[in-house]
Amino acid sequence: MSATPQQFCTFFIQGLMYGVEVKTVQEVIRHQEMTSVPLAPHVVAGLINLRGQIVTAIDLRRRLGVGDRREGELPTNVVVRTSDGAVSLLVDEIGDVVEVEEKDFEDAPDTLASTSRELIRGVYKLNNELLLVLDTQRSVNISASAGESGPGTH
C-alpha cells in the first residue's frame, strides 16, 4: 500500500511465525475457559466470555490443518476484529510486534499446502526468520465448505 512500515502482531503455531496486522488485533489474552459447541465445525474450539461478550474461538492449528496441540499445552487467544465482530484465534504462543517493510514482502510459495496457501497472504523475510501474513478474514470465514473434513477446498 504505502512505503510506511507496517506493524504486525506475531505469534507461533507449530514453530512457525505468523502475523496479523496490529490494527486488526483487539487484544491478546491468556488461555480462557471455553465452552465447546457440539456439532460445530471442527475448527471452532469453543466460546469464551470476554467481559460479557461471547466470542467464538477458532483453533488456528485446526484451521491450518497442522494437527492438534499436545495434551496440557494451553493456547493463547489473539482476539481480532473482523467484519462480523470479534473472533478469537487460538495460537500456541504469542510473539512480539514487529515492523516490516514492503520490500521484504513476497507471495507465498506455490509449494505451500493448499489450506495454508489460502490463508496466507504472503511472506515477509525478516532477518532471522520468515513472517507468514495471515488473512484474518479468511481465517475466520469457515461457514463455506470448510468443515470437519478440513478447510480450503473451494
Added chain:
Amino acid sequence: MDEFIQEFLIEGSELLDQLDRDFVEFEKNPNSKELVAQIFRAIHTLKGTSGTIGLKKIESVNHVGESILSRVREGRLELNAQIISVLLSMVDVDRQLLATLESTGEEGDLDCTAVVQSLNAILVQQDAPEPEAAPPAPLLGHILLQQGVVSEGAVADAVEHQANGDPRLIGEILVQNGAAPQMAIHDALQSQSESREDPVNSNIRVDVNLLDKVMNLVGELVLARNQILQFTSHQKDPTFLNTAQRLNLITTELQEGVMKTRMQPIGNVWNKFPRIVRDLANSSGKLVRLEMEGAQTELDKTIIEAIKDPLTHIIRNSLDHGIEAPDERQAAGKRTQGLLFLRAFHEGGKVNIEISDDGAGLDLDAIRAKAVERGILTAQNAARMTDREIASLIFTAGFSTAKKVTNISGRGVGMDVVKTNIEKIGGTVDISSVRGHGATLKIKIPLTLAIIPALIVTSGGERFAIPQVSLVELVRLEGKAAETGIERIQEAAVYRLRGNLLPIVYLNRELKLAANVNGAGEEAINIVVLQADGRQFGLIVDEINDTEEIVVKPLSKQLKGVACFAGATIMGDGKVALILDIVGLAQIASLAGESHDHSADTARDDSAQAAGKAESWLLFRVGDRGKLAVPLSMVSRLEEFDPAAVEFSGNRQVVQYRGEIMPLVCIAEALHLPAQAVREGPMQVVVHSEGGHSVGLVVDEILDIIDQNVSVTRSSGDACLLGSAVIHQHVTDLLNVPELVMSMASEGRIA
C-alpha cells in the same frame, strides 16, 4: 434545521401513516363516527401545525381536506370510495411535501393545484341536507361491542339497570352479571382512557442509542445479580439475604421495564399494509381481504425496522402473483375475494410471522422448468428435488416466473433480497405452497438482545439453556419406571405421557456428547417435555438444574450453520452456556421435519421420506455372504471379546462387560443365516444399549461406517429387518435392532 420543523416532520409522518390506516379502516366501517373524528383531528393538526410554523403549502392543501372532513363529521357529506381516493392522494401529496421539507428544509415547488382542485370539486358538490348529532365519546359498551366481548342485549340490560337507579358502573354490572370477563372490561377501559388521554403529554421521544446502552447495562446487571444470587446460597447473614432478595426483585422489574421500552408491536409495521393492499388491489382489479392476527406481538425495535421492507415486498408479491383476478377465482370455484392473512406469534424464543394467501400457489413445474432453463439446475437434479426444495428456489437471485413483469413485482430482484435481509438479522424464511390453494411464507426471527427465562440442564457435562417458552413440563422417572418407562417403536424411543405417546430425544446423542459423565441420575431419567412447531417431544437430559433469567447473545457467523442452538448466554459463574433451539433440535432429531409440515407435501410417499434421511450406518458382515447395516445411532460401542470370555447364564450366552452381565445375540443365528464355519481371533461385538441395558450383537466382521441417504426397499420377510438398500453397490440388509432385541427377549434368549 429548525427544531419546530424537525418536530413537525416526525409528528406529520406519524399522522399521515395514521390517516392511511384510518381511511382504509373507514372503508370497512363506513358508519364509524369515531374514525371520522380521528381523521378530522389528524388533518386538523396537520393544517394547524404547518400553519403555525409557516408552511403555507401544506397548510392550504390540508385546509381543503379539513373542510371536507368537517362536513362529513357534521353529516352533510357522505364519504365514498371516490372521495377517499382523493383524500388519500392528498395524503400522498403531504408525504411528498414532507419529504422535500426533510431533505431541503423548505416546502419546495411541488405543484399541488391538481389535488386542491379535486378536493374543492368535492366541496362544491351538493351538500347533504340534515346534519346529524355530534359524534359521541366512545362508550365502554361500544368498545366492548366492537371487540365482540359482550352481546348487545347484555349492554342494553346494563344500561337499563343504570337508568333504573343502579349506582354501579356499566363495567361492574357486566362483570357481576357474568356477561363479560373482568379482563375484557379492564382492557376496554384502558383503550377508552387511551383515547381520552392526550398523546402528546403521555409520551416522550428517546434516542434509540440511549435505549441500547441502557439495555446493555441492564443485561450486565442481570448477570451480576445472578452471580450474587448464587453467592447467597452460602450465606446466612439475614440483612445480606434480604438485600439480595430486594436486588433480585428490582433488577427483574427494571429489566422488564427496559425491555418494554424497546419492544414495539408488530402492528406498527402492519399498519401500513391495509393501504398498500387497498391500492394494489384497486389497481390490479383484484378483490382482497386483509386479515391480521397477533398484531400486538412485540418485537425489538431494531428488528421491526429490519423486517418492514421484506414484509412489504412479500405482501406485494402475494397480491401480484398469488391472488388471482376475481373471474379466475370464480372459475376455480373460490370466493371472488382473495384472502391475505398475516399472523405473528412467539414460539421457542423466536418471533414467527406467517404471510399466507389463498391464491394460485406456486407453479412448481414452472419453477422447475425455469431453473433448468436458467441453468441453475440440471434437468436430472430438478426432477430429483422435493417440492419444498423447488419452492425455495424462488429465493435464488434473479429468479422470477411471473408471466409478465408488472410494476409491482416479477422482476426477479425480490425474494432473494427478502431472504438476505431476513437472514441478516438472524432469521429464516421458508415457503410452502399447495397449487391452487395458496402459499404460506414463514419467517422466523430470533429475539436478539433479549433476556428470557430459561431452564438450565446438564448433559454430557455441559450446561444448556432451554427457553422457558418451549417448556411444557418436567417428568422424572425413577426406579422401576426408569427401566421400563421408555419404550421403542423401531428405532424411535417413546414415553407414555398420560396415555399419549411422546417421542423421546436424547440430548447426548443428538449433540454427540459424551454419555452421562458423572453418573449422576443413572438410576433416574429426566424428561424435559418441550413444544416445537406445534408438536411435543421429550428431551432426555442428564440433570435438570434450575431456571434462570438469561441474556440471549447471538452466535457468531461461524456457528450459524448449527441449527440446534439459538444463541449463547453467560451464566452466573461467568462461563458460557449454549441456548438450545428447540425447533432446530427437533428437526435434527427429525421430529419436526418437512414430512410433518402441515402444508404442501402430504402426498409424499414413504420411500421418499426414507430417502430424505441422511444417516450414518455401520456396515458389517455376518456369515460368508450376509452384508448388514445398522443405524449408527443404535450402536453404543464396538467391542472385541476373547471367545473364552463367553460364559453361560442358563442357556444364554453372556459376557461380563463394564461390571454388568451382557447377553450376546448371534446375528447369524437370529436371522437364520449360514454362520461362518470357523472363526479365529476375538469375537466382534456391536454393543447396543437401551435404558441402561446393553446387548451384544455378535457379528463376523465390522466393515465400514458410511454416511449415506439410504433408500429402503421393504422386504416381506423378517420383522428383524427394516428392509434392504443398496450400499456401496451391494444389496445390504438393514437390521432392526430394537425389534431383534425384543424378539430375542420374548424368546427368552436375553433378559
